[in-house]
Amino acid sequence: MYRKNAWEQYSAEERARLNAFSDAYRAFLDNAKTEREAAAEAERICRAAGFRNLDALIKTGEPIGPGDRVYRKWMNKSFMAFVIGRQSIERGMNILGAHIDSPRIDVKQNPLFEDESLAYLDTHYYGGIKKYQWLALPLALHGVIVKRDGDTVEVSIGEAEDDPVLCITDLLPHLAHEQMEKAASKFIDGEALNILIGSQPECGGEKDGEKAEAKKDAVKRAVLSVLKRDWGVEEEDFVSAELEAVPAGRARDAGLDRSMILAYGHDDRVCAYPSLMALADVDDVPERTLCAVLADKEEIGSVGASGMNSHFFENTVAELTALLGYEGELAVRRALQNSRMLSSDVSPAYDPAYPGVFEKKNQAMLNLGVCFNKYTGARGKSGASDANAEYMAAVRRVMDEANVCWQTSEIGRVDAGGGGTIAWLCAKYAMNVIDCGVPVLSMHAPWELVSKADLWEAYKGYCAFLGI
Numbered sequence: 001m002y003r004k005n006a007w008e009q010y011s012a013e014e015r016a017r018l019n020a021f022s023d024a025y026r027a028f029l030d031n032a033k034t035e036r037e038a039a040a041e042a043e044r045i046c047r048a049a050g051f052r053n054l055d056a057l058i059k060t061g062e063p064i065g066p067g068d069r070v071y072r073k074w075m076n077k078s079f080m081a082f083v084i085g086r087q088s089i090e091r092g093m094n095i096l097g098a099h100i101d102s103p104r105i106d107v108k109q110n111p112l113f114e115d116e117s118l119a120y121l122d123t124h125y126y127g128g129i130k131k132y133q134w135l136a137l138p139l140a141l142h143g144v145i146v147k148r149d150g151d152t153v154e155v156s157i158g159e160a161e162d163d164p165v166l167c168i169t170d171l172l173p174h175l176a177h178e179q180m181e182k183a184a185s186k187f188i189d190g191e192a193l194n195i196l197i198g199s200q201p202e203c204g205g206e207k208d209g210e211k212a213e214a215k216k217d218a219v220k221r222a223v224l225s226v227l228k229r230d231w232g233v234e235e236e237d238f239v240s241a242e243l244e245a246v247p248a249g250r251a252r253d254a255g256l257d258r259s260m261i262l263a264y265g266h267d268d269r270v271c272a273y274p275s276l277m278a279l280a281d282v283d284d285v286p287e288r289t290l291c292a293v294l295a296d297k298e299e300i301g302s303v304g305a306s307g308m309n310s311h312f313f314e315n316t317v318a319e320l321t322a323l324l325g326y327e328g329e330l331a332v333r334r335a336l337q338n339s340r341m342l343s344s345d346v347s348p349a350y351d352p353a354y355p356g357v358f359e360k361k362n363q364a365m366l367n368l369g370v371c372f373n374k375y376t377g378a379r380g381k382s383g384a385s386d387a388n389a390e391y392m393a394a395v396r397r398v399m400d401e402a403n404v405c406w407q408t409s410e411i412g413r414v415d416a417g418g419g420g421t422i423a424w425l426c427a428k429y430a431m432n433v434i435d436c437g438v439p440v441l442s443m444h445a446p447w448e449l450v451s452k453a454d455l456w457e458a459y460k461g462y463c464a465f466l467g468i
């Protein structure tokens, strides 16, 4: 099957729009390196686009109707936005669903220790990473520390030009003979992923004879004074913190031709951003109710109260139906069952450097546009939400009519491995759902690559989908 390269079709005017959209996406990435920051950024974007906080309406019971734009943040880590359509919500919604968590290195609850006068944070990595890729990289620390009294300290250190950065050290090649023989999965033990955060001892004050005692953990104590000074927190406060180490630095244009973007967390912000913008850019009253949901915890199986396997989305749809004047559960079930959804998630792009794991004619290629995965899964489609042929035909028609460049893909060769998305969790409601997202090179690496053309085609595709 011939698929045209997306770049071939652009007018000068469309190229300018594509570039402006890519610039805005890069800015979004820089402001949204964690799920919390992405949810906050989504809220900012939606408020600017005239969306109202659904929680305030739920409190007052203020009825809503066609044309209303509402959003809801869930536990500060997931986000939903809706534009109410003319039709009854019981006839279903058009839903774009992406995730805003990305693989990273989380700080443990009792993390701080000193070893040979170096202070470290102990970590537990989050999601599918190749551990060795995270060594000897500048890292930034993002997240929250919630003190016992409920006060929240927002942490972001390592991003500003004059901020310090952190890092996990690697072994020099001169002494790595034994290490280099190891399988990549064993190259570094998960328990050895310790973030070096200080080396300067607290000094002065000790009397003769107390020296040895005073020197014990002097670096750790010095780090604790910095934590107290800068954030007003104690060591105990790590217990109620969520701190995430991510690669420090901004998203960058990539390639001499600037056709790509290199960044942390494209999976899945490269789909979350165009999904949200497609919804925010709806400017008239739609026929069907439209929705974008940006979920947390996809990278660890969509579990937890802010993951797609929780009832937060269903509960929110129930709140909507109530404010729209429907009584009872049936309206919620109908609204979900009659919905159609694009599970906006990334696909691995064919990489000419690793041909052995791909099946070329069924693999997403960079620049061939937004990519549909009828199914994902592993070992014989296990865990896949295999979309219906009828639904695939419907979305294919919509994409063609809107002149969207699109392609289809599998994750890779049948026996090479696999993975999943949030699609199967939404399929539980018996709605039609198919995976549809942007191809990514170096997926799940600290720095991932996407094509600006694919990002743009995803935005166009999502707009077309919302318009049906």
Ligand code: MN
Pocket: 099, 267, 268, 298, 345, 346, 421
């Ligand atoms: Mn993903």
Ligand code: MN
Pocket: 267, 299, 444
């Ligand atoms: Mn992923």
